[in-house]
Amino acid sequence: MTSPAPAAVETVFRMESPRIIATVARIVRDVGIAEEIAQDALVAALEQWPRTGVPERPGAWLTAAAKNRAVDLVRRRETYERKLAEVGRELTEELYDPEPSGPYDIDDDLLRLIFTACHPVLSAEARTALTLRLLGGLRTDEIARAFLVPESTVAQRIVRAKRSLAKAGVEFEVPYGEDRAARLGSVLEVIYLIFNEGYAATAGDDLLRPALCEDALRLARVLAGLMPKEGEVHGLAALLEIQASRAGARTGPDGQPVLLADQNRSRWDRRLILRGFEALGRAGEGGTYGPYALQAAIAACHAKAPTYEETDWRTIAALYGRLVVVAPSPVVELNRAVAVSMAEGPEAGLALVDALADEHALAGYHLLPSVRGDLLERLGRPAEACAEFERAASLTRNERERELLRERAERARTGREDLAGREGREAR
Structure with a gap:
């Protein structure tokens, strides 16, 4: 069996790390410790897979390895009995299954991780950095390059964010009741900020940073799948899909900006536009549009226009009036x-x-x-x-x-x- 290259192992880990961290955080109730344990699982894979080959289900292998380390940590704590009661005795059997076959609440875990990383107790910069680290799978240096800030600054933001969550006693949970709307707004804001920085970079030599747009799009799609009844989640997804459809036409051959009036609309991605229209339809199922859905409706007006001159500006102005x-x-x-x-x-x-x-x-x-x-x-x-x-x-x-x-x-x-x-x- 061919030994996997370290880069291949890291690629698998990057794809699976949000779910691994989310699952472990449910056990240890601390996102900082959960990330460290996930990294330990990666080290174990780098050591073992070259000898044994990549398992048939690498994500499940990494998750199981991380779970085992998590429960070992809980056992070593003086408060083990209390922690065990919190996670449920039935979890112990699942923790030791190297290839779990039954379903488990991975979607709920991801949702908890999203709400924790985007908690309003953190600054916007900290929420963004922590979200990209835990849910985007980006390294600290990659986040720093994306936002054109020193790597040490990003590292400090992430460390402080984890400490702030622990100090504030933020629960690893999905909020309900009155707290849900405010917390969801924070989540949507973080994803929107990430996309905007990729779509129209604040600083630097490039107008676009496609990787950030892709990360935001992926997060928006994941969130829409996890919260199918939240209209504004679909509204944000619709907005990002339609905006992203124009990316290929927004710059010329040398990277220079191309204004909306001069863009070649044949270069707009029709597949993304259709996805955006579908999400916008779901956003309106409740009968009203929120702020993100209204912005998506404005973007849809542009996407529908065959040419710039045929844009329905009166409808756009009216939508801005509602916004x-x-x-x-x-x-x-x-x-x-x-x-x-x-x-x-x-x-x-x-x-x-x-x-x-x-x-x-x-x-x-x-x-x-x-x-x-x-x-x-x-x-x-x-x-x-x-x-x-x-x-x-x-x-x-x-x-x-x-x-x-x-x-x-x-x-x-x-x-x-x-x-x-x-x-x-x-x-x-």
Whole structure:
């Protein structure tokens, strides 16, 4: 039998680690210890599989190895009897089955892990890092590269997050009752943040980071499968599916951004669009749309339009009007201004944008002057548009966006190309 390469073993572990950690965390009630035990199981596989070959069910082998280590740890604790009572005496027989054949609540375990990693007691940065580590299977250095921060910073966030969960006595459980909605909102926010960082990188030399989009998509799909009756879970899945469908058309051959008006729609992934439409249908089964489902409905309007000129901007503006009511924010207002400008004209849009000038939340937000520059350009005021594009370029930390904004400022300055009516751009 051919011995597996260490890289192959690690690939299997990365695929299975969320379920292993979730299963072990149910036993030890501590995600930090659960991750360490999962790593011990990986070491055991790296030592044993080259001698014996890869087992027929490698995931079950790793899970069983981790379970055995977990129960050994519980046995060594002074509180073993109490812990054993918590997990149930019937669990002991399952723990020693190297190839468990019967069903067990792995889906419930995953759901518990998701809610624990995304607990509101943690900061958004900590929740994101811990989720990518425990559920995305990413190493600390991979997370650091994805967010362009030092590896030591990510490592500290993860360590502090585990300590904070332990100190706060966060239960490894799925919340119910009044606590469920708030906790679910935190989970959805983390997945959305991960996707957005991949879809429109905050900083760096690349506009897109596809791996982060893929991680977020996978998490959204898993969550939709685990919580099939939650409309907003399907709403988020729909939004990410439809947004991800455009990824291949959002950059040119050299990685430069391509605005929505100029994208080759034949490059949009129809399979992802269809998946998004299906998820959006499930999101609306309860009769009402939440914030993520409304954003998905807006994305669906773009996906349905054969060309940019045929986009149903009036419906999009109306959907943004509903979104402002259920999830008010200056960024949503800015997006609505763009839609209104396309439906009613740039003057109407500019009035809405100017009303946001003093919004503290938009201070330093590069898309505010970017949108204003676009509207001024469409109104035939190139000098003012140039100044806005230059200000936007000075505010963004993404090199690709900076290049595009400087290019637009130069075009406005020289008047070499009339872009009026072509490049209304949704703020994100």
